[in-house]
Amino acid sequence: MQQKNTTTDLIDSYFRDSHEKLLSEKNVVSELVVELAQAKKIISNKEIISALISKLEVESDVVKLDAYRAALEIVLEATPDD
Template identity: 40%
Template sequence: MHDVSYTHVTLADYILTEDPELLVENETVTRIYKNLKKQKEVVTHKDIILCLIQKIEQESDTDKQDIYLEALEYVVYRTPDDDIV
């Protein structure tokens, strides 16, 4: 039996959404998740958010920056709030 992390389940819930307006954001987040998964055993929402921020800062093409920014908004708005202890 495979141990599925909370982040993986949550990502799958919205990456697989069928809203055509979110297609580019889905593809971008999916690609980033897969790249991070190659480097880390567990990928968190924070990892994806940090990666997107880095890509926005490093990208010189404004169209690509916009795609990364929209993907960042997509992840942030769909990320569950952290529990405050």
């Protein structure tokens, strides 16, 4: 249960104060987090970034590609340098 709260916090931190402006990107990241949770993977920025890159490699729909790229940019910006 702790992982779910942390994941929710992670998503919220990406999109804090974004309101409707980034709704499609928030939906993309939320769907990826659900997919990762169902696969019982640890959900981290690295896992989300990897999943977004995988989606970009196989998607052909231009609208979805734009949403994936924008979501990836947001996650990368929110990821602390290690």
